[in-house]
Amino acid sequence: MENLLEVRDLRTQFSTGGGIVHAVDGVSWDVQPGETVALVGESGCGKSVSALSIMRLIAAPAGRITGGQIFFKGRDLLTLPDHEMRDIRGKDIAMVFQEPMTSLNPVLTVGRQLTEPCEIHLGMTPAQSRVRAIEILGLVGISDAERRLRQYPHQFSGGMRQRLMIAMALSCNPALVLADEPTTALDVTIQAQILELMKGLSQRLGAAMLIITHNLGVVARYADRVNVMYAGKIVEQGTAREIYADPRHPYTLGLLRSVPRLDEPKREKLAPIQGQPPDLTRLPPGCAFAPRCAFAIGRCAVEIPPLEVVDGNHRSACWVARDLRERAAAETKEAA
Amino acid sequence: MSAMAERIPAEAAPAPAGDVILEVRNLVKYFHVSGGGFLGGGAAVVKAVDGVSLSIRRGETLGLVGESGCGKTTTGRCILMLERPTSGQVIFEGRDLTTLTTKELRAVRRKIQVIFQDPYSSLNPRMTVGQMIAEPIAVHGIVPERKARNDRVQELLSVAGLLPAMADRYPHELSGGQRQRVGIARALAMEPSLIVCDEPVSALDVSIQAQIINLLESLQNRFGLTYLFVAHDLSVVRHISDRVAVMYLGKIAEITDRASLYSEPLHPYTKALLSAVPIPDPVVEATRERMVLGGEVPSPINPPSGCVFHPRCPIAIEECKTVVPVLKDVRSGHYAACIRL
Numbered sequence: 001m002e003n004l005l006e007v008r009d010l011r012t013q014f015s016t017g018g019g020i021v022h023a024v025d026g027v028s029w030d031v032q033p034g035e036t037v038a039l040v041g042e043s044g045c046g047k048s049v050s051a052l053s054i055m056r057l058i059a060a061p062a063g064r065i066t067g068g069q070i071f072f073k074g075r076d077l078l079t080l081p082d083h084e085m086r087d088i089r090g091k092d093i094a095m096v097f098q099e100p101m102t103s104l105n106p107v108l109t110v111g112r113q114l115t116e117p118c119e120i121h122l123g124m125t126p127a128q129s130r131v132r133a134i135e136i137l138g139l140v141g142i143s144d145a146e147r148r149l150r151q152y153p154h155q156f157s158g159g160m161r162q163r164l165m166i167a168m169a170l171s172c173n174p175a176l177v178l179a180d181e182p183t184t185a186l187d188v189t190i191q192a193q194i195l196e197l198m199k200g201l202s203q204r205l206g207a208a209m210l211i212i213t214h215n216l217g218v219v220a221r222y223a224d225r226v227n228v229m230y231a232g233k234i235v236e237q238g239t240a241r242e243i244y245a246d247p248r249h250p251y252t253l254g255l256l257r258s259v260p261r262l263d264e265p266k267r268e269k270l271a272p273i274q275g276q277p278p279d280l281t282r283l284p285p286g287c288a289f290a291p292r293c294a295f296a297i298g299r300c301a302v303e304i305p306p307l308e309v310v311d312g313n314h315r316s317a318c319w320v321a322r323d324l325r326e327r328a329a330a331e332t333k334e335a336a
Numbered sequence: 337m338s339a340m341a342e343r344i345p346a347e348a349a350p351a352p353a354g355d356v357i358l359e360v361r362n363l364v365k366y367f368h369v370s371g372g373g374f375l376g377g378g379a380a381v382v383k384a385v386d387g388v389s390l391s392i393r394r395g396e397t398l399g400l401v402g403e404s405g406c407g408k409t410t411t412g413r414c415i416l417m418l419e420r421p422t423s424g425q426v427i428f429e430g431r432d433l434t435t436l437t438t439k440e441l442r443a444v445r446r447k448i449q450v451i452f453q454d455p456y457s458s459l460n461p462r463m464t465v466g467q468m469i470a471e472p473i474a475v476h477g478i479v480p481e482r483k484a485r486n487d488r489v490q491e492l493l494s495v496a497g498l499l500p501a502m503a504d505r506y507p508h509e510l511s512g513g514q515r516q517r518v519g520i521a522r523a524l525a526m527e528p529s530l531i532v533c534d535e536p537v538s539a540l541d542v543s544i545q546a547q548i549i550n551l552l553e554s555l556q557n558r559f560g561l562t563y564l565f566v567a568h569d570l571s572v573v574r575h576i577s578d579r580v581a582v583m584y585l586g587k588i589a590e591i592t593d594r595a596s597l598y599s600e601p602l603h604p605y606t607k608a609l610l611s612a613v614p615i616p617d618p619v620v621e622a623t624r625e626r627m628v629l630g631g632e633v634p635s636p637i638n639p640p641s642g643c644v645f646h647p648r649c650p651i652a653i654e655e656c657k658t659v660v661p662v663l664k665d666v667r668s669g670h671y672a673a674c675i676r677l
Contacts, residue, residue, distance in 0.1 A: 159632050187404055188568065188613060189608060189633075191612065192612035192626065215614070217614030217616045218614050219616075220616045220618045220620075220621050221614040221615075221618070223618075244616065244617050244619070245619070256616060258542060258543055259571065260572060260574060261616060262571050262574060262598065262610065269550055269553070270549055272545075272547040272550060274547075276513060276544070
């Protein structure tokens, strides 16, 4: 199938007091129409910066996209003039942020915030956009829409605000929704509501979704394909089933082993990843994960492993990817 | 083994099973807030904790779970006496803390310590790690002599898994996991018997969470500590707790040992909570039935009548709107507050 979005060798960097941070350091991945793709990783791995780069919302002058291409429906977004990018933002590609309160305008009514994109992007009249706003609020499960449109964001609860963000994102029928930790600020029961809603709507409206999260459970439930990021690079890429059943990067394996699971017997001890997340201004010369890696070999400290195919479209950036399974099994046996 | 290892167990000696270290009886905490009216008209009452009773045995971990606003943190703060309860008793090692004077409380406070969620906002940015750990030791006169106190700080750092050199660092120079270790070292400095852990890992990265959980568990074994573990992550609570209490809108919905709670949850809210937790395995998730609760958690300013859970409950009947369910022993030691059981 033709790719909806193709990110090729994207590089985004920030100048900080401590030096240059290569927040996104040569990543390539894509999204097909209608599918759900996950970017997984911990804070500082570059997953949010990847999404902001697609939207061209990297704050200059500290931040800069220094290389690569982002093809959306065949056009490179990085070469578009500003006014064309403005047409795409919010219309063809929409974004849902983690903290809805900071991304909603507190002094505009909910109605105004919902109707504005329809008027600007779809050329609707105020009357048409109002009808659309009521329809879309119903779609995201907000009842009593007429009254809700006159209210302000502070009159909405956290879960309601996130529904509102989703409503705004979907109002112009985007082909792609970038959801940056859409449920992290929400309670578990509300998280389940919102995720089911997003999944259902994206299927119904045919929109593709990029979910950015650190929650491996959320990824397992909702993603078709997964990209695992560490220190600005993609370290593993594949279908959700491949990544969970047969992880081929020690970082992915470590993440999966370190979380307690409700469906498994309680373990005596958790198996954490040793050490601390890397300082992006002082990355080691070889693989950035090597200092924390239980399977590192001599080569890992000096040479950065490229993202290579291990099986079909399952890729890993690790020098020991091919026999990781055997090594991990041996290690588990030893520990026992 | 170090001097500390000997000192703490001496004060928190392994006790026979069933030795209750803390008992909370009918705890109520209401906050008075100005109402929604213009110019602050009409005062309202937030019923943050509304009749909570629980007990913790020496050496065990009681998990306290629930969603934001359910009163789990306020319950913890009342036990720490950081909030004065509106009514009810907090009986720690046989003494009702709610009847003590400020001076009497100071001595007891040493024995009940806290580890907060956000290790950054709970550390003083202008003090070094060493100063922050040494200060309470000096204030409480635990180690009066300066040289010995510095040795003690070094010892506490190593117990918490930090290098001695960390004593000269400031909080901003540390990672999230390291800051949480400082918080743990500072709590241990008081040689407590009970530690209230308020969401101690939820602000940390996944790979670091397991490190801190393992540390908390090994410290518990080493020093015979008792934990009240307040959290919203049900997988983490299952891993660390011996018994678990589920709170909803200021009340306990269900309380029992870990195995029963997770394998045979009784209260419909507990069932919904457990079903909402996604499992990190796409094969399992593809076939899993999910019970998604409708609606949202109502405001504790105006909680629903009868059973506070009834507006969202899938098995509620007419009676649930009027009858306030009491926590009853449904199955030998498995307590739940639901009239449908």
